[in-house]
Amino acid sequence: MPNYLTLLLTMLLTHLSGMSPAAPVELANNGKSAYKIVIAPSANAEELQAAHIFQSYFKQVTSVQLPITQSVSEPDQPYISIGETSWTKVENAPQAYTIEVKAGKLQITGGKRKGVIYGVYTFIEEILGCRKWNANEPAVCPRVSNLTIDSNLLIHSKPAFEYREAYFPAEADDEYLDWHKLHRLDDLWGMWGHSFNQLVPAKRYFRDHPEYFSFYLGERRPLQLCLTNKQVIKIAIATIRKKIKEHTNAIYWSISANDDVGTCECDHCSKINQREGGDQGTLIRFVNAIAKAFPERIFTTLAYGSTSRAPLHTKPRPNVYIFLSSIDAYRTRELENEKSAAAFNRNLKDWEKISSHIFVWDYYTQFTNYLAPFPIIPTLQPNLNYFKQHGVSGVFAQGSGYDYSNLAELKQYLLAKLLWSPEQDVEKLTDEFLQGYYGPAAQYLRQYIDLQRDALVKSGAQLDIYGNPVGDWNTYLTPEMMDRYSMILDSAEIAAERQPELWKRVNRLRLSDEFAYLQQSRFYGRDRYGIWQTAKDGSLSLKPRMQQRVDRFYQACKQNGIDKLNEAGTTIDQYKNEWAWCFHHPPAKNLASEGTIREMTSPFVAEYATKGERTLIDGMYGFDDFSYNWLCFYGSPLQCTLDLNATISVSHVKLNFLEDQRHWIFRPEQLIVEGSLDGEHFYQLGELTTSPLAEDYTIQKIPLAIAFKQQTLRYIRVTAMPQAKLPLWRGHKTKKPMLACDEVWVSE
Structure with missing residues (x-):
């Protein structure tokens, strides 16, 4: 419960009693205290744990080690009681707690399922002023020589939800969970x-x-x-x-x-x-x-x-x-x-x-x-x-x-x-966290968070839990917006540079935008914002400093203990190896890249088609994620006609298909390639039938190539027929086999 509610309760009690505010209760003064922590002889494990937590943080703040005892020798002796005792009878619902000062005594009680522990941590945060900002990091506490609390202090709180789990890295920190009243x-x-x-x-x-x-x-x-x-x-x-x-x-x-x-x-x-x-x-x-x-x-x-x-x-x-x-x-x-x-x-x-x-x-x-x-x-x-x-x-x-x-x-x-x-007040909570955790960088990070959110809403993009940053290259993660985010984060790093721990936190937050940049750079491929640059002879080479940028990202992830990058378990080492493969395998020259898609007879899945039909002639291969440089066709053939925009000699056509059986994506049953000079009269250049399916849940890229005697062509038509039905091991009443093709590679 925020401090202002405590003050309101105190003011209300004083007003109702018609008395002047009582003198504050002094718990510690210059390293000394008359108080002791009292628990019942029959205290349960939670009450005993709560007493030791209170003792530890009280000492961190005041330098006073309060003794823990199971009895009070004199009724008027000052004490801090933790949990239910013979002289503190407070009814608390499960997980609820009460913090109360009575006759100069502080009492913290709680219901079953950690109520008393939640009460103690609330006192530590709201009264002692300590903060546990992040999991697996120590709490931050002030140091005070004199600690007083209001003599009319009364806080009673119970949860809005009986079960509360934030399934994030907090799961690994028992104290964070108890401090913030979370479950596992x-x-x-x-x-x-x-x-x-x-x-x-x-x-x-x-x-x-x-x-x-x-x-x-x-x-x-x-x-x-x-x-x-x-x-x-x-x-x-x-x-x-x-x-x-x-x-x-x-x-x-x-x-x-x-x-x-x-x-x-x-x-x-x-x-x-x-x-x-x-x-x-x-x-x-x-x-x-x-x-x-x-x-x-x-x-x-x-x-x-x-x-x-x-x-x-x-x-x-x-x-x-x-x-x-x-x-x-x-x-x-x-x-x-x-x-x-x-x-x-x-x-x-x-x-x-x-x-x-x-x-x-x-x-x-x-x-x-x-x-x-x-x-x-x-x-x-x-x-x-x-x-x-x-x-x-x-x-x-x-x-x-x-x-x-x-x-x-x-x-x-x-x-x-x-x-x-x-x-x-979520705005107040957000500012409180940013200021407490990032210090002088807070104002820039708030600007960054707000700008990115505003850009998302204005773009009308659909934020998908199974998406990819490449899918938002033209919404809230455009090159222009990415530059704006980067400039703000530059300012945040500069603001925190004199405090290494704060700078490290800002740098960790920045990994999200760096990851988006790297993902998109492969998506852009040989375009302006891609990883490749084209020489006058048409050959491709890696843009300067691209490899160093990937290495910095990898090292930053390692330093921050980041290993897995997705729910499927892809590790940062696997990600780096994927990049290393890219560095050594620039895309081959594709004669179709200078052409256009004249006709697409079957609809592609628009949800994953970030470049639309141009995906098939952008000169860039696809990756393991089917939403990443693949054009997908759900339950229908891939049939398209390419206009090479010139009459040229061709002897080889290759298409790569993704097989991801977990997502009902399978190789085609048949591939047919046809050619034409006028775009009206086509003749077959070749066809092939693929091998029968076998149950295999590894993600595979399957190249299907048709070679033929060199032909002079302007138009090429490719037809890939999907599997007639789903295999038995992936049977589904409503799903259909899907095709995913990354490129129609045309060569002399």
Whole structure:
């Protein structure tokens, strides 16, 4: 609770009593104190921990080591009581706390689940003036010789959300979590997330009992469970009973579908899901059956993908909590007003009608590129207020986990404050953090954050959690805007240069823009802002200082402990190796680069087409990310006609295709190349059929080349036919095979 609320409470109490303000209570004076810390003889582990935390920080601030005792020899003796004692009876809800001065004695009490620890850290921050700005860094404390507090001090606070997790590097710092009243899923859940394979493991049961698993696309598959099979329910209950014995302190247990397709389509499951309006029907009935067997336990279930909607008839039991995901929404605007969040908003309101226990799984970073700029700060508060208004009682704010990401320090700090009390002044909190953590660079970083956010909103770009900085080269990350951001960050570094620790923090923040620059430079390729420069003879060479810039980025990441760059686990070493490959493999000369795309008969996927149809003749190859220099065709052929803009000799045409089976991207079945002089009459130059597909989830680039006797041509038509259907191992009722091609390479 902010200091100004404490002052208001003090003024109110004084006014109501009709008395003059009482003399302040002196806790320490010139290295001495008459006070001691008192805990009950029966103090629990949390109360004992809280007493030692108070003792440690009190000493850091005042240089006074207060003794910890379990008794008070004289009733009038000054003391600081921590936790419940025989003389401090205060009712606190779970996680809530009370800080109060009575008759010159300071009392800090709290409810179950760390309430007293939260109260002590609130005193340390609000009264002692200490700050824990970032995880895995020590708190900053003032030094005072005289410490007094108001004799009418009274602070009582309880959380807006019972479950609060900011899944950022804060997860690795126990003190940061307790200081900022955050949770960690491993501490609360006995079984987390997508759990069907834990309840009834396919490796153990599928061979002998395929009927336990989903009937999908005409056969039993070990993708999901058959939720109407009574034996499956018995096995799941037995598994939970065993796990409860192993995790006696767990509060929640997740009963959720695997993170894959394959909902059971057997007659029994289909009948229920049809009546309930979707796959959530059998899921909620299954979870209810388990919850009924353990009425004293709390079970969470993911409302995600095909189970996002509320069932039409079945209500969750009182000990079943719905965990609703907002994964499909873009992040430019607050969710309440975001068009792409319409389904989430509808689902939230429908679940609210039938359940009083809803958690939300929300998203706060770009998972394909952790370091990419992701300016969402102004949406934090309205989203959390919106959740609270609709009965949400817990939030999993998924960031980059234990790995660093764009503005992780600020995001986790603001989320912690707002998850406890979402009505706080977020602008004030932001300025407080920037000033406290970056010192003289704060004003420039505030300017940088605001400018980037304004540019995003004005551009109308869709901020995607699975995006790439190359996708915003013409929105809020244009070359002109990137230059403006860089100039502001230059000023921030200059302001902090006399304080090495602050300069290092600014430099770490700057890695986001440096990453965006590097990503875009490969995207631009041989264009003005690309990594290559063209000599008079048409050959390509690396632009000066490009390699040094990559090396600096790599070293800065290493110095800041940054290893993984995305959710898939790409490391900074792998990223550097990818760059090293680029340095030694300049793009080949492409005769089509001087031409145009005359005709494109099938629509490409506009969402990933950052250069549009020009992607196929920009003279630049693609990378492992399908949104990075690839033109994609969903369920349709790639068929385009190139106009070389001159009659030239050609003997070779090559196309590279991406295969990323995890994202339903496959090589074509067939490639046909045709030529023409007039653009009207085409004849075949060659064709090939690709090898049969095999299950393989590694990302591959597959070159398909057709060589022929040298021909004089002006027009070339290429046709790549997609796979006729998805392979069995990637079967999906609504997905289609997608093609991804980076370039049509034409050579003599």
